[in-house]
Amino acid sequence: MSWIQRRWRLRRDRDRDRAGEIEEHINLLADELVGLGRSQEDARREARLKFGNPRVKLEEVHDMNRLPILDTLTRDLSYAVRVLRRSPAFTLTAILTLGLAIGANSAVFSLADTILIRPLPYPEPDKLAQIVLHVRSPRGEDTDDAVDGLIWENLRDHTTCIDAAVYTEGSSGANVIRDNAAAYVQQQRVGAGFFRVLGISPAMGREFSLEEDRPGGQAVTVVSHDLWQRMFQGDPDIVGKQILLKGSSYQVIGVMPKGFRSTSPVDLWTPLRATHDGEGSGTNFQVIARLKPGVTWTGAQVALLGLPADAFRLLQLDKDHNAALSLRPLQEALAADVHDPIVMLIAAVGAVLLIACVNLAALLLARGGSRAKEMATRMALGSGRIAVVRQLMVESLVLAIAGGALGLLAGALGLDGLKLLGSDTFQEWTNVTLDGRIIAGTAALSLLTSVVFGLVPAWQASRLDVNAALVEGGTRSIAGGSRHWPRRALVVAEVALGVVLLVTAGLLMRTFVNLRRLDPGFDPSHIVTASVSLHDARYTTSAAVTHLFDGTIERLEREPGIESAAVSLGLPYQRLLNMGFRFTDEPDTAENQRIANVSYVTSDFFKTLRVPIRDGRELTSGDGPKSAPVVVVNETLARISSKSRNPVGRRLRFGGVEREIVGIAGNIQQHGSGFFLEGMTRGPISTTPTIYLPAAQTGDGFLGVHVWFSPVWSVRARSAAEGEAAIRRAVAAVDPLLPVVDVRSMESVMASSMQQQRLLLTLVAVLAGAALLLAAIGIHGLIAHSVAERSREIGIRLALGASATATVRDVALSGVWLSMLGGAIGVGLSVLAVRLVQSSLWGVGEHDPATYVGVAGFLLLVSAIASVVPALKIARLDPAKTLRQ
């Protein structure tokens, strides 16, 4: 760089010297002439004449120094910048359009790439698979990635071509205590060989051995790098030390390397100890496998089919059902949840990108057309065609570079925004960064777009008949409708795409509104919730649990700011426990096995949440471990189970205990539990049949549910801060080493149950808005350009007596007709496109007429405005002036 700087400086100095030298030469000449008798002025003039044109000479010298190409380009560049600055509206629109499109593109594609396309961060990820269970029946086929203990044992013992490991999918919260500091961490239970199958061994220590993975084996744990840093301060001797996990002592035997990711965010791992009893009697495990060297996918698949039929015994299938296992690539399996939303996002962003390109094309086309006169003049003055084309190309490049730079910035910001919005719902989004390849790709895209669209008008302009252009000037475009058809087609395409996005957004909006408008069944205002993990050796008896609950509630209700408090196994709008039960007055057959949500609650539950009791009574403190077992059921269960009789007084049996129904409570909305019975509404949120039992009457065995569920305190308080503080104080008073987590308001809990819908809605609505804006700009541009071009013709018409209003109306209508055409096409496209969204809709049909009509109306309004505004210029036309132009 300094070489160029030096050359430039040297040249500048030389030029200065040269100019000075010439000046002095002329002075000398003048002096001589003065000496010969001329006057000062005459002498100077004559000297100048005698010398010749100094400027020309200087330029000659200058020319001898130059690199011609560099100078031409520099000139073109500065001219391009000047020209672009003179039409700020065009320049800004073009750059913003490019930037917006490229930014959105980069952000969403980076997301999609990381989640869907990029391979897993494990060695040879194309050999990793998830085991899937298929159950075929006459009705159809169900698939699930969960297996039970017996299937796993058969898999482990009978297949030699894959290396399999068992684990549980999610992580659960657990309390860890070390040196009197307590923390709430995510724990995942995995079998021996889990890390080996993934292909990543611990950075320190080792993973679980087969002995440790058996019931009765040593209590050991492997911790994550982050937990090692956070809780153990990176202690280099951590391997072999003891920690208190869930109240029991565990020995740390290994630390995973930094950046290791399991199937979900996890802080530590413990042995799963899978058997085919207890937990293993149900489909509660997942299995990953790695193909052994030399084994193909088909080979492994065939081997899986060779499993003995006895392996599926625990599934207790009917005679006409059968089960089989298959392999599914792990990448696919992990991305399954987020697959649909991402595909939808890509489609939406693709549409916006298309619209943006279309707008840009139209802009550049129009500009090329209106600069015809300028191009003709330049060519008449001697510029070659190549020079004209080159000039226009440089302009397009400047736009492309500016737009690309803005796009990069927008992309980075957009990705941050997406991560902010989506990280709660989709854990994997937190690690996404803007990919270098995508940046290069979008840079290329922006250059290509500008160059291609800049090329067309460049060639158009340079092929002008120079004479004709100069002479005809503005009259070339009498009634130029047919000449403009490419631009009109572009506008129609834009509007059609915009409509598709709008319809999608409209349907998603209605889904969301429907969900929000569901009657919660209780009063969610002023309720603060908090949770603890009781998956802990200190809370294995009902007595201990009850002591905790009663102690905290007693303290809470004594506080002045607290109206009432309760504990329950789960909250409204959340998933509850599924359990089978039957009515004792019905025969014990398979048909009479029913299923319902079960939750335990303390006595003030219904009062705290203000749930109405429709019949019978609510649970009281009198319903304790020594009194008769009772339950309260909700309306749905009452209605479904006892069509004719009043269920109060009826007895049902679950968990090995017979209990009496003493009351019927109003329905509360819960998150769908995966089963649907007659009379229930299907959807992400519904009123499932629910049984409430008193917390004091849960047996010790029931407390096994704390492996998966954490009890939640609900407190009706004057303010959120007071509520939170009170809960923490109360819990700390009863058990100081029990961490309180997840403190949220009930409204926040409700909102998060609808998080996915809200996220999708936000994203699509924003894109739809952008698309509509771009389409409106397109229409506006078309009409404005048409008016400007036809100003002479319109001036003539006005002069001949046409009314201004009628002319405005005609011009505006042409824009409206275009957008109506686009709208019709768009509606047609929507009918096809909404199939992508189908799985996210609820409570509204995909061909919901109200949405389509609403979108059509909105479109009509926007296009009318976009057409009328530029047409209004006609009203301000002075016919005399335009005729003179």
Place this chain on the structure above:
Amino acid sequence: MRRRQAKTGEGDLLAGTLDMLILRTLQAGPAHGLAIAQVIERRSDDVLFVEQGSLYPALHRLEARGWISPFWGLSEANRRARFYKLTAAGKRQLTAETSRWRELARAVGRVLKPAHH
């Protein structure tokens, strides 16, 4: 446009000749631009008229080739002026050019001489 002209036909010959004349003039001693132009005019008895401005591209060329080197000095009228002096390379170039020119002139002369035999 201008550069193209300088390369074709007459202009070329003139440029080369001008260079030689300048070098010859400077052989007698350093001079500034105006002086060089006047000397050429005078010594050719005003046959060769040099548009004084045209001197400068020639001077620039000669300077770029390292045959002359410039310096600022004071002229007779005590005005600041840029002087040029011949370099060693310039001297060698002058000798070469002069002998080439003489050869050319002799050859042209032989052709033009009326045939006698």
